[in-house]
Amino acid sequence: MTEVHHSRTERCGTRGDPTDRSRECRQRANRSPFHAEAREGSALIRRLRAQALVRLLGHLRPIIWPAAGAYGAAIGATLLALAIPRVLGQIIDAAIDQGAGGLAWLPGPPAGRGRLLAGAMLLLVIAVARGGLSFLQRYGTAWVGRMVAADLRRAVSDRLLRLDTAFHDKASVGQLMTRVTDDTEKVRQFAATAVAELITIAVLVAGAVAILTGIDSLLAAVALAPVPILAVLAVTGAGRLGPRFLAVQRATGGLTARLQESLTQIRIVQAFTAERRTATAYETENEALFTRRLDVARIFTSIFPTMSGILGIGSAAVLLVGGRQVLAGELSIGTLVLFNAYIFLLGQPVRRLGFFLNIAARANTSARRLYELLDREPVLVDAPDALELQTIEGRVAWRHVDFAFDQEAADPSRVPRRVLHDVSLEVGPGEHVAIVGTSGSGKTALVQLLARLYDPAVGAVELDGHDLRTLSRATIRRGIAFVEQEAFLFSASVYHNVAFARPGATRAEVEGVCRLAGAHHFVSALPEGYETLVGERGMTLSGGQRQRLALARALVTNAPVMVLDDALSAVDAGTEATIRESLPQESTIVSVAQRLSTILAADRIVMLEAGRVVEQGTHGELIAANGPYARMFAKTRGAAPDDTDLPWEADLAVTSGGGRP
Ligand SMILES: Nc1ncnc2c1ncn2[C@@H]1O[C@H](COP(=O)(O)OP(=O)(O)OP(=O)(O)O)[C@@H](O)[C@H]1O
Ligand SMILES: [Mg+2]
Incomplete structure (x- = not known):
């Protein structure tokens, strides 16, 4: 299984001529198991x-x-x-x-x-x-x-x-x-x-x-x-x-x-x-x-x-x-x-x-x-010889990844619309990488691949050097915790919403992660504390409160890799900085971010444009390079009528330390 994917990766990822490459990759993608399954499926039906x-x-x-x-x-x-x-x-x-x-x-x-x-x-x-x-x-x-x-x-x-x-x-x-x-x-x-x-x-x-x-x-x-x-x-x-x-x-x-x-x-x-x-x-x-x-x-x-x-x-x-x-x-x-x-x-x-x-x-x-x-079989299932990793270091990588959301379209002649093109990126254990880019540039797609909600059409996503397709889903869930862009809560108690990620988590553990996620304070103030019903039929929380509970839900897994898809966008900058500092220092963090303070807190910034990685480095390096990131930075700055009113100034003050140690 690994062999197959790797060889496909190399051939598709490293060919010189880009047009040749994309055609060949497309043909390969058409022969991918998705298409075979769709055709077989219709005959079966x-x-x-x-x-x-x-x-x-x-x-x-x-x-x-x-x-x-x-x-x-x-x-x-x-x-x-x-x-x-x-x-x-x-x-x-x-x-x-x-x-x-x-x-x-x-x-x-x-x-x-x-x-x-x-x-x-x-x-x-x-x-x-x-x-x-x-x-x-x-x-x-x-x-x-x-x-x-x-x-x-x-x-x-x-x-x-x-x-x-x-x-x-x-x-x-x-x-x-x-x-x-x-x-x-x-x-x-x-x-x-x-x-x-x-x-x-x-x-x-x-x-x-x-x-x-x-x-x-x-x-x-x-x-x-x-x-x-x-x-x-x-x-x-x-x-x-x-x-x-x-x-x-x-x-x-x-x-x-x-x-x-x-x-x-x-x-x-x-x-x-x-x-x-x-x-x-x-x-x-x-x-x-x-x-x-x-x-x-x-x-x-x-x-x-x-x-x-x-x-x-x-x-x-x-x-x-x-x-x-x-x-x-x-x-x-x-x-x-x-x-x-x-x-x-x-x-x-x-x-x-x-x-x-x-x-x-x-x-x-x-x-x-x-x-x-x-008769429909899920595609993203454990391989018969799926690996269980005992210890997970928290090293993740995307290798020459091409991705389209509708790659399993029933019609094989339809070329799926790629939202990621030849993306390669490595994040070491304990590193904090911020993914930036305009809306629709593929940030969510990139991190969803890491959570293996989808498989790439071409290339591979890896955890500790193993293609995710070769790992058991249990290992992936133990290794990688994902916080969605839109925080959703079930109609259940606060406790059950957080413990959802790890059934059997004790009350103390749930409280512990809620403290880390900056949620304990407001949860304690709810009428029934951790037993308060939230979600659809229960008491409704604010957007930022929901996001903090969603973060707590991810933290309770103790996964070494945290994937945050703009997960604290509705939390004020000050609270976010506090939460960020309280996150386990040894965690690998991949966070999609729009807010400058979050971006500046990262060890490295990766800029996506139309599904491609166009630049990466620290804030200083990228500003000095005067490329797309610097342009985006300047544009945002120019958009504010008065520099002193920039929300960033406050953010900068909070995070003046820059990246994490
Ligand atoms: N489930 C889906 N099915 C098909 N296309 C999708 C799906 N989700 C997103 N897309 C498309 O894929 C592209 C990349 O979307 P993605 O959600 O990764 O953007 P993003 O960078 O996260 O944007 P934002 O900053 O607005 O969250 C967009 O053009 C979007 O229209
Ligand atoms: Mg998104």
Whole structure:
């Protein structure tokens, strides 16, 4: 693994001709595992498309016996349902038409009232047994559906948490939430109701055909004629409803996402008095959704009466044809009733066939989307032979690094937009390097590579001389602590937010790092101190307070390398200087910085411009060199109307010692 990356680094990094080099590198990047994975992925997904529902059955494996019991109960209940008209027909024959030999197979007197009573008892027993099986079926399938959905939800959320940062950059949170909630719900409906209902319909139709043709094939043909017509109506209805259901599903998702976004950004909405506008936009979409829903309802309500009409015609036809046979003495009254009863017994579920096929189709779409996620493998995982470093010195390096955020774009012909070009930089143990550059020059990208949130397209990032790709993630996390540009806190206590980086950190340890990060003072003043809830639903902190807690969270890891992405920008210069001085002196610090006092405190300054390192050295050296850094410095100075008012003057006073020892 190391060999491969190093050789690629050297060839791409050291070629003379820059155009030649970039072309070759691009070609290499296209052959990178990302692209191979994207191509393989799409072929895989295509193959799975047909099998999503089949794959779902795999989730039944751990619960195979309860599932078999539930679906078996469905079959049993259906068989009993089929028996009821049969027995009913014979009771009628036994009671009214005593010569017809109804229920002759039951023990007791051959005809008359005794027969009737025995038959009625039998009917009661069947009805009770069917009720019992029906309960087992309904409860059992509901349980199976919930188990399958819970299993999928667990798998999907687990996968989402493990997928790479690059994946999450492009994904919409709203859509991912829909996957976890809605798509698993569709699958639940399928496993809980559709499977059992489709089994029921199949057993009913097969049973009715067998029983009726066994009695009288002509009358059977008349009685069963509506079934295929109903089935065709149901299926075409489902075909018409399918896309509309999908549209409703999409519109619902869009509506939820819109509301979610407005609510999470409620401050922006309110600050720009956009409440009315936002509400109107929501209303418009809501109305569109209403129209779509009504459309679905219209089709539903037009299909059902048609089906009832067809059932009525079928029943009349049986009465006509069968009635003549009864009059001619060729058919018993009981049999005529039996035929009619079967028509209605079949009619109900066959009418719902479309509905359940629809559930199956929607579950298939949802399952496909879920498997698309589940089949996605995170790229940034430990190599099988990943190294665990026992001691970490804290030496980091970027070697001829090229990087693009979208390097795993599915379309291999698209050239990813590079945000870092041939960046090489070494930082020794205990050294403090400040990264400077204009907004968008690639500072965040550079330090995110060090935290291995991404891998470089070309070149390597190293810790103690090891390519990060060869190290275990645990080692990287132990070695490098990263403080993001935007400090985020979870809805949890201060203690839990800090200890998040090292579960099990003691209260004293958390307090210790909070002191270092200049947070202890304000945390103590919170109503419940370290137990105060912060974050979304809790007490809201100021930007600078949040940043200090984020720093404490990184410090609690005791990592020898601290990566600070403009992490104290919202903290006043004086406090920042105090915090900086209290940081462990032996730490390697790579800090992206805008503020002069921070920059001056560094041992070395590295200037980035459009993704390239254009200059590095101490402040004095860079000013003397009169290059890009000196120009930036002069521009900032010129921007201030009066030199004496420069915030830098105060900063300079605080940090007059210059770099760290
Ligand atoms: N997740 C992302 N996906 C795609 N492009 C990105 C992503 N993040 C940043 N970029 C782009 O990469 C370039 C470098 O961004 P980066 O965040 O590294 O800049 P920066 O130097 O940290 O800027 P700032 O000082 O504003 O924080 C920018 O052009 C930006 O638009
Ligand atoms: Mg940045």
